[in-house]
Amino acid sequence: MNFDQSPSADFRTNGSLRAAGSRRRRTAPVDRDPQELSTGDGFRLLEEIRSFGNPLMVFTGGDPLKRPDLYELIRYSVELGLRTNVTPSATPLLTGDAIGRFKDLGISRMAISLDGPDASTHDNFRQVPGTYDRAMFALHHAKGIGLDTQVQTTVTRRNQRMLPQIAERVCETGGKMWSLFFLVVTGRALENDDLTGDEYEKVFEILYELSKIVPFDIKTTEGMHYRRYVAQHQRGDRGAGSNSQVARRVVWRTAGVGDGKGFVFVSHTGEIFPSGFLPVSGGNVLRDSLVDVYRNRELFKVLRDPEKRQGKCGRCEYHNICGGSRSRAYALTGNYLAEDPRCVYQPLHPIGV
Structure with missing residues (x-):
């Protein structure tokens, strides 16, 4: 895909606040913003997104189910031929009927957050009792009616050692993908939650080994250097005759995707x-x-x-396959073109040297 011309698109459907501690949209929903786009605005946005070609369209939040017109927007997105996903919050609004409507409308995949392998760890992480049970209900219900799911996990120091156990939950619920989000620490964030560069490498080792044996794909967000980790280890794995091809399949599918490159957030x-984690607006x-901003605005x-x-x-x-997190560079240095502060790798064959 030519990322200069066509991205995937996230549309945040309400104004829920981010959680303290990350630029990861993982908080309990708040009231809707009176300035949010209207239904007509949403329809026009979807039409413009379609003009990119056939990008992936994701309805996210906050909690998209707080928009009364969510199902109308989803229906129109699918009618336009867009591959359409939704990332609802695990609240009382996420009922079996709601999940059934997602499937009936043609949603390709529903993503649910799971940040711990049990109720104690997940609910403590979210600081909202009952979210683990609701998340597991949603995942199991979707599996039962044949709606594809993916699990989204925010990786922190608190849960980094629990990743193999969380992976078991992804297997148990039949998830097609495990999408891991790495913290982009911001003003109110607790820096103690953020991984060090060395801890990133240890997490990458866990993910790489898991990727050889699990039946689902693994994707990292704001952890672009996982692709570098895989590329470094693939040669040795090929020599050992292991399943390195399985480990690499998602890495190469998303190679080069980053903030403003193959991705746009509205x-x-x-x-x-450029993404939901880089708060620099292009328009x-x-x-x-939207097409002109993505393709031609200097920021992008x-x-x-x-x-x-x-x-x-x-x-x-x-x-070409990594590029570092532009969001993390901006959050920690104020410069989105700076090197990723959480990558420990030192180039062995520097370009231009």
């Missing part, structure tokens, strides 16, 4: 961001063309240009 008020769909063009990256990310031989 907020509930229409602001256009607003109420006054700007710079983010896609590896020669603009600074520090070791600008010299690294893995820049």
